[in-house]
Amino acid sequence: MIQLRNIRKRFGQLEVLKGIDLDIEAGEVVSIVGPSGAGKTTLLQIMGTLDKADEGSVVINGTDVTSLSQKALARFRGQQIGFVFQFHQLLPEFTAIENVMMPALIAGRSHHEARKRAEELLGFMGLSERADHKPAELSGGEKQRVAVARALVNKPAVVLADEPSGSLDSANKAELHRLFFELRDKLGQTFVIVTHDEGLAEQTDRTIHLRDGQVVSHTEQPQAATPIAPISQSSEGVAGSGVPAADGSIPAADSILPDLAPETDATSPTATAKTYLA
Numbered sequence: 379m380i381q382l383r384n385i386r387k388r389f390g391q392l393e394v395l396k397g398i399d400l401d402i403e404a405g406e407v408v409s410i411v412g413p414s415g416a417g418k419t420t421l422l423q424i425m426g427t428l429d430k431a432d433e434g435s436v437v438i439n440g441t442d443v444t445s446l447s448q449k450a451l452a453r454f455r456g457q458q459i460g461f462v463f464q465f466h467q468l469l470p471e472f473t474a475i476e477n478v479m480m481p482a483l484i485a486g487r488s489h490h491e492a493r494k495r496a497e498e499l500l501g502f503m504g505l506s507e508r509a510d511h512k513p514a515e516l517s518g519g520e521k522q523r524v525a526v527a528r529a530l531v532n533k534p535a536v537v538l539a540d541e542p543s544g545s546l547d548s549a550n551k552a553e554l555h556r557l558f559f560e561l562r563d564k565l566g567q568t569f570v571i572v573t574h575d576e577g578l579a580e581q582t583d584r585t586i587h588l589r590d591g592q593v594v595s596h597t598e599q600p601q602a603a604t605p606i607a608p609i610s611q612s613s614e615g616v617a618g619s620g621v622p623a624a625d626g627s628i629p630a631a632d633s634i635l636p637d638l639a640p641e642t643d644a645t646s647p648t649a650t651a652k653t654y655l656a
């Protein structure tokens with residue numbers, strides 16, 4: 379599903395990733411752990427094509443992403459990768475269901491189709507009753523589950539999550555983690571999750587320990603379920619969602635939605651979104 383080979387990245391003098399090799403199989407839930415500054419976010423962003431490595435190759439679902447043009451890359455990202463960040467990054471002016479529909483509309487799905495898929499996902503997340511509420515009217519846990527629904531709306535090959543439960547209390551954290559595994563078991567969804575949560579890491583199929591830009595060990599969880607065959611993802615599948623993070627190192631929300639919609643002239647995610655929901 380994902381093959382990273384000899385990924386190297388530096389920011390000025392700082393060598394952040396020092397030759398990472400990593401394979402993620404379809405239907406796996408893989409966690410990445412390690413001290414702050416180890417390079418986890420940088421690695422996830424390179425895996426998600428939001429950032430480029432200085433050296434090495436990234437192959438996702440058979441496509442060498444380093445060979446794609448900017449525009450092709452934006453489309454590929456929209457269709458194959460879903461993102462969930464520590465802070466939900468929902469667009470505040472839109473309801474939960476509109477936020478979930480957005481990547482599907484951008485990927486060219488009809489309004490009807492996007493709504494249907496978004497309703498199914500919100501139902502799956504136990505959020506049917508909250509579909510017409512705006513983010514400010516939702517709890518932290520609800521917002522994060524809406525963000526997961528948004529990440530899934532285009533049936534991405536993989537969902538990349540960067541400390542997705544980092545801002546949640548323990549009950550919401552447990553619920554979110556349970557959802558990840560339910561999505562894997564029922565839909566065959568592949569996840570790569572950067573986390574500080576040891577309980578979550580222990581539940582995943584495999585844990586990659588990163589330190590100073592290198593993989594120092596892999597832990598396989600013996601009790602992990604055998605990954606089931608994933609639902610077909612394919613080129614006609616649709617888009618990941620993605621809206622970026624909040625800790626400064628991740629591109630601001632603005633960088634993704636317009637990027638997913640290169641044909642529009644809109645200059646902000648909200649403006650872009652309005653053109654799709656008009």
Ligand SMILES: Nc1ncnc2c1ncn2[C@@H]1O[C@H](COP(=O)(O)OP(=O)(O)O)[C@@H](O)[C@H]1O
Pocket residue numbers: 389392394412413414415416417418419420421627
């Ligand atoms: N855009 C950037 N410019 C300069 N340095 C950066 C940038 N992004 C990350 N870094 C640095 O790279 C190192 C790894 O960062 P990061 O990947 O965010 O680590 P982690 O997610 O494991 O905490 C840190 O020292 C961080 O300060």
Ligand SMILES: [Mg+2]
Pocket residue numbers: 418419420
């Ligand atoms: Mg980080």
